Amino acid sequence: MPELTYREAVRDALAEAMQKDESVFIMGEDIAEMGGSMGVTQGLLQEFGPTRVRNTPISEAAIVGAGIGAAMQGMRPIVEIMYEDFLTLAMEQLVNQAAKHRTMSGGQLKVPLTIRTQGGAGWSPGAQHAQQLESWFVHVPGLKVVFASTPEDVRGLLWSSIYDDNPVVFFEHRTLYPIKGDVPEQLAPIPLGTARIHREGEDVTVVATGRLVHEALTAAEEAEREGISVEVVDPRTLLPLDAETIVGSVRKTTRCVTAHEAVTRGGFGAELAAVIQHGAFDWLDAPIERVGARFGPLPFAPPMEQWVVPHAEDVLEAIKRTVARG
Amino acid sequence: MTAVEEKAGPGDKRVSERILRGFFREMLLIRRFEEKVEERFRAGELPGFLHVAIGQEAIATGVCAALARDDVIASTHRAHGHAIAKGTPIDRIMAELYGKREGCSGGFGGSMHLYDVEVGNLGANAVVGGGLPGIVGAALAFQMKGETRVAVAFFGDGATNTGAFHESLNLAQLWKVPAIFVLENNGWAESTPAAQQLPLPPEELGRRAAAYGMKLIEADGQDVEAVYLAALAARDHALAGKGPVLLHVRTHRLTGHYVGDPQVYRNRDALKEERRTKDPVRLLGGRLEITDEEFAAIDAEVNAEVEAAVAFAKAGTDRAPEDALMFVYA
Numbered sequence: 001m002p003e004l005t006y007r008e009a010v011r012d013a014l015a016e017a018m019q020k021d022e023s024v025f026i027m028g029e030d031i032a033e034m035g036g037s038m039g040v041t042q043g044l045l046q047e048f049g050p051t052r053v054r055n056t057p058i059s060e061a062a063i064v065g066a067g068i069g070a071a072m073q074g075m076r077p078i079v080e081i082m083y084e085d086f087l088t089l090a091m092e093q094l095v096n097q098a099a100k101h102r103t104m105s106g107g108q109l110k111v112p113l114t115i116r117t118q119g120g121a122g123w124s125p126g127a128q129h130a131q132q133l134e135s136w137f138v139h140v141p142g143l144k145v146v147f148a149s150t151p152e153d154v155r156g157l158l159w160s161s162i163y164d165d166n167p168v169v170f171f172e173h174r175t176l177y178p179i180k181g182d183v184p185e186q187l188a189p190i191p192l193g194t195a196r197i198h199r200e201g202e203d204v205t206v207v208a209t210g211r212l213v214h215e216a217l218t219a220a221e222e223a224e225r226e227g228i229s230v231e232v233v234d235p236r237t238l239l240p241l242d243a244e245t246i247v248g249s250v251r252k253t254t255r256c257v258t259a260h261e262a263v264t265r266g267g268f269g270a271e272l273a274a275v276i277q278h279g280a281f282d283w284l285d286a287p288i289e290r291v292g293a294r295f296g297p298l299p300f301a302p303p304m305e306q307w308v309v310p311h312a313e314d315v316l317e318a319i320k321r322t323v324a325r326g
Numbered sequence: 327m328t329a330v331e332e333k334a335g336p337g338d339k340r341v342s343e344r345i346l347r348g349f350f351r352e353m354l355l356i357r358r359f360e361e362k363v364e365e366r367f368r369a370g371e372l373p374g375f376l377h378v379a380i381g382q383e384a385i386a387t388g389v390c391a392a393l394a395r396d397d398v399i400a401s402t403h404r405a406h407g408h409a410i411a412k413g414t415p416i417d418r419i420m421a422e423l424y425g426k427r428e429g430c431s432g433g434f435g436g437s438m439h440l441y442d443v444e445v446g447n448l449g450a451n452a453v454v455g456g457g458l459p460g461i462v463g464a465a466l467a468f469q470m471k472g473e474t475r476v477a478v479a480f481f482g483d484g485a486t487n488t489g490a491f492h493e494s495l496n497l498a499q500l501w502k503v504p505a506i507f508v509l510e511n512n513g514w515a516e517s518t519p520a521a522q523q524l525p526l527p528p529e530e531l532g533r534r535a536a537a538y539g540m541k542l543i544e545a546d547g548q549d550v551e552a553v554y555l556a557a558l559a560a561r562d563h564a565l566a567g568k569g570p571v572l573l574h575v576r577t578h579r580l581t582g583h584y585v586g587d588p589q590v591y592r593n594r595d596a597l598k599e600e601r602r603t604k605d606p607v608r609l610l611g612g613r614l615e616i617t618d619e620e621f622a623a624i625d626a627e628v629n630a631e632v633e634a635a636v637a638f639a640k641a642g643t644d645r646a647p648e649d650a651l652m653f654v655y656a
Contacts, residue, residue, distance in 0.1 A: 025470070051470060056497070057493075057496060057497060057500065059493045059496060059497055061459055061489060061490050061493050062459045062462060062490070062493035062494050062496065062497040063497070064459070065458070065459015065460050065462060065463060065490070065493075065494065066459055066460075066462045066463035066466055066497060067463055068459070068460045068463055069448075069459065069460035069461055069462060069463020069464035069465070069466065069467065069477070070463040070464065070466050070467040070470075071463070072448060072460065072463070072464060073398075073463070073464045073467035073468065073471075074467065074471075075467050075470065077463070092453060092456060092490070093456075093459055093460075093490075096453050096456055097451075097453075097456060097459075097460060101449060102653050102654070102655070102656055103434050103653045103654055104431060104434055104435045104439040104441065104449060105431055105432075105434070105435065105439075105441035105443065105449055105653075106429070106430075106431040106432025106433065106434040106435065106441065106653060107432065107434075107652070107653040108431075108441055108442075108443040108444075109441065109443060109448070109449070110656040111656075112656075141654050142654055142655070144655075165656035166655050166656050
């Protein structure tokens with residue numbers, strides 16, 4: 001099995017889709033010569049040329065809207081929004097247009113558009129370059145929402161998103177770009193709506209997304225040393241959600257912690273908690289614990305930033321709280 | 327409308343009387359459709375709320391006549407005229423207003439979301455300015471695929487104050503995509519007059535094109551021939567690879583913003599005068615010297631079509647409540 005970084009895995013999926021299919025093209029700010037602010041699209045301009053690797057003005061509403069229009073005319077555009085904070089500038093197009101054309105047209109139109117974006121704290125960018133806004137989009141019927149945490153997943157899920165006939169908001173996490181992982185020799189599409197059980201366990205299920213998958217795995221190892229067996233599940237797609245796998249895991253372990261980097265209040269963990277309590281109410285031995293960022297704009301200075309966002313120790317403490325309930 | 331095949335050549339300012347008579351009939355059809363819609367709404371038969379295009383018929387007719395069937399449009403909340411002119415049969419539009427399965431959006435859209443992809447109507451948009459970015463993308467797709475098609479966005483003067491307008495014109499001009507931005511400037515943003523919402527005199531709103539280096543073409547929106555010729559020129563420009571066009575047409579909204587709008591903000595005498603002097607249907611009828619007898623005959627035909635559309639709509643199939651979610655995902 002070859003090993004790729006998360007960054008290379010994204011690039012690999014983009015390049016392979018563009019090789020296979022003339023209708024696939026990418027556009028976004030600084031993605032051509034510069035190769036994207038995260039270096040994800042490096043080399044694609046040289047391989048595919050400026051018509052299919054399009055630098056854009058700083059103009060998120062128009063970029064997303066142009067993606068919608070091109071998608072409605074038979075293309076499969078991939079739009080890169082440099083930071084997910086900047087999705088706010090394209091919310092009208094995403095929420096009112098991309099998500100609704102199919103229903104409003106009575107099924108005449110489809111919008112096979114992928115919006116790639118990234119975010120995440122841990123490098124002191126301050127309050128406007130590191131938010132985790134994925135839960136906003138889970139609230140919008142007509143969108144699909146993906147958040148990949150490993151090289152293998154990001155490659156297979158991005159492929160499936162590109163070839164999905166619906167608008168997909170595809171979240172990457174900045175701090176995961178350098179991580180390495182084994183990937184299948186041939187690109188293996190991962191169906192949207194399938195969770196991954198990263199680690200099996202008996203006592204507590206941690207349902208984690210993005211960076212917190214890795215924090216949860218660290219916490220699980222520590223818990224193991226203390227005699228607590230932890231199962232770690234990554235939903236991978238938040239919409240549609242693989243409720244069956246998640247609820248099934250909690251029915252087995254009887255305890256659950258949700259974990260994401262986004263602020264806890266109104267975060268995706270709230271939706272997970274609701275789905276899990278409904279599906280596993282009679283099995284639960286403790287209240288579902290939620291781990292997320294503290295409820296404030298992200299401060300700049302590293303000690304404050306680190307205090308606001310959750311880490312493995314926060315997940316471990318939450319695990320222990322669920323176990324302490326007996 | 328077969329006007330495209332018979333279009334006047336460049337520099338030829340004459341449009342045949344036969345074509346103009348066709349325009350007259352279509353504009354009268356839009357007018358009678360809108361009047362019927364007002365009547366049926368007041369009778370309590372139509373859910374939701376409605377915006378009619380009385381006074382702006384010449385723009386829908388003149389622009390859409392200049393387009394090919396596979397050119398695409400995005401419309402606005404004031405959508406009925408555009409949909410009719412782009413070629414959707416009025417019985418399907420009326421059925422949509424009644425919320426029926428036979429409607430042009432299957433009962434999912436309503437007055438502000440009329441779609442008919444087969445004739446190139448990519449949908450009417452209820453968010454002011456919301457349709458423009460998508461038209462840039464549709465035009466980009468035509469450019470990338472080497473197709474000889476244009477994408478057209480209709481919007482009002484109010485929309486020129488939105489970020490979506492500026493971002494769309496900027497990107498369209500940067501990439502020289504074959505798009506036409508049709509600015510239907512009626513001088514009102516709902517109830518707010520030009521003086522309170524436009525920093526330029528309304529007649530100078532076309533100057534906004536210069537900010538993007540975009541080609542500006544202007545026409546009197548009450549004169550269907552002028553609109554048609556301007557739209558033909560705009561289409562030629564866009565298809566020649568010279569980039570998009572801002573097609574600025576001054577017009578008059580001879581009704582309220584929505585059906586039932588008491589228009590407390592509007593000077594009664596001025597409106598009366600506008601109705602007398604700026605009615606595009608009446609202006610064209612006078613120019614074509616349509617006699618009372620001729621008019622009565624055309625009007626009877628058009629009214630019969632509209633009545634038949636109402637009958638078609640009323641006889642349509644109601645949606646089952648649980649149909650509601652059938653098109654959330656493809």
